[in-house]
Amino acid sequence: MRNRMARTATPSAVEATERSGRRTGLERADIVSAALDLVERDGPGALTMRRLATDLDVGTPTIYWHVANRDELIAEVIRLQSSRLAEQAITGTTARDRVFSAARNIWTSSIEHRATTSLAHQTGTTSLLAHHLEAALVMELEAAGLVGPDAADASRAILITIGGALVLALRDLSASPADSRPDALWANSDAPIAPATRDALRAEPDLDALSATTLRAVIDHFVPA
């Protein structure tokens, strides 16, 4: 109800609503955007077909008329979020700085929309989510003089670095038992490690900074100055 009213009434939707109240005027795009809202609001675990149907004021099987199954829906959700991330400014004057800037855009937008990023991560669609920003990255790599396999390798190495940092940044420590968390692991480890190192390993890492310096190192290696 709420949603049916809120949606911009296309002519066909109005006509349908007038006709009998049977047609909801629901379209594929409505489902996908409601799903994205749901994920951003309540996390990736909230995206169930039943909850989504409730949000849309519709019976659960209705969704299956517009979308083949949950996997396809998720792909559409990630695709939508990917397109929203498409345009981001790239700064810097040197080739390496501009590549770094393009890479950082992927990192920051992934962190900003962590719920959607986690969803992509869980479903193995990270490359879909990052695709537009990755294309921008590849363009900077070509501008830096890399083509073909060299450009592909560099972009993948950069993606690997970002993705790896995201794995650490997005994991939910509260989900795992207390004695399985890194803190406890290093506290109880009997490995011959210097106390200072052990303390550093127990502390929460500054992943934003660490991801940036690792990124610099990788870019310096793959991109000619």
Added chain:
Amino acid sequence: MRNRMARTATPSAVEATERSGRRTGLERADIVSAALDLVERDGPGALTMRRLATDLDVGTPTIYWHVANRDELIAEVIRLQSSRLAEQAITGTTARDRVFSAARNIWTSSIEHRATTSLAHQTGTTSLLAHHLEAALVMELEAAGLVGPDAADASRAILITIGGALVLALRDLSASPADSRPDALWANSDAPIAPATRDALRAEPDLDALSATTLRAVIDHFVPA
């Protein structure tokens, strides 16, 4: 049945079996190792409480007497696998080579046991799985002259690189719709990218090689020669 017979009969287990056939002699360790077998055999998705109970010839609720819940069970499974991975030879003479060797041990064992790695990955327990091998890595970093935050940062940067490559290596492309796969994404992209680069991006990456060279770059940056 099969499992009850195969298990080494501890005195108490024999006693219990003789008593009535009611006691199964099931122990926590049996459950955990059966769970690991199940994952390695049929993949992470196969680890359900019901399937596990069937494998053990036991009612489903029995598992909850030995283990608090599924999350705790998974943590134990990962912990067991982690301990099996504990001892691995490190080769090389220079500090950097030995660090690289320790890092490579994490990569190769993760790939070899990809089902368990995926499970850890899905549940955010990667650091638990890698812990022993990570400790070995840290020891090599200290031998290379790094202590405290420097050692922690280096080990985390290395873990990030490995983890990121694993994300790409372990994702199941067959799960996502055809037009969401990287191949199709780059084929249909309207970004101004050189044909040679586009082709390279469409091709399946050699992640084993790429992970190794990225690892070298990161190690060279963090570990003094």
Added chain:
DNA sequence: ACCTGAACACCGTTCAAGT
């Protein structure tokens, strides 16, 4: 102390039936 059947509250998905 250890184990179970039955039940609860969820899933994704299908399908005959409605308009």
Added chain:
DNA sequence: ACCTGAACACCGTTCAAGT
């Protein structure tokens, strides 16, 4: 063409009841 109630085959988890 579009939508639904009811059902199927799964989940994780709980709990009273058994030995």
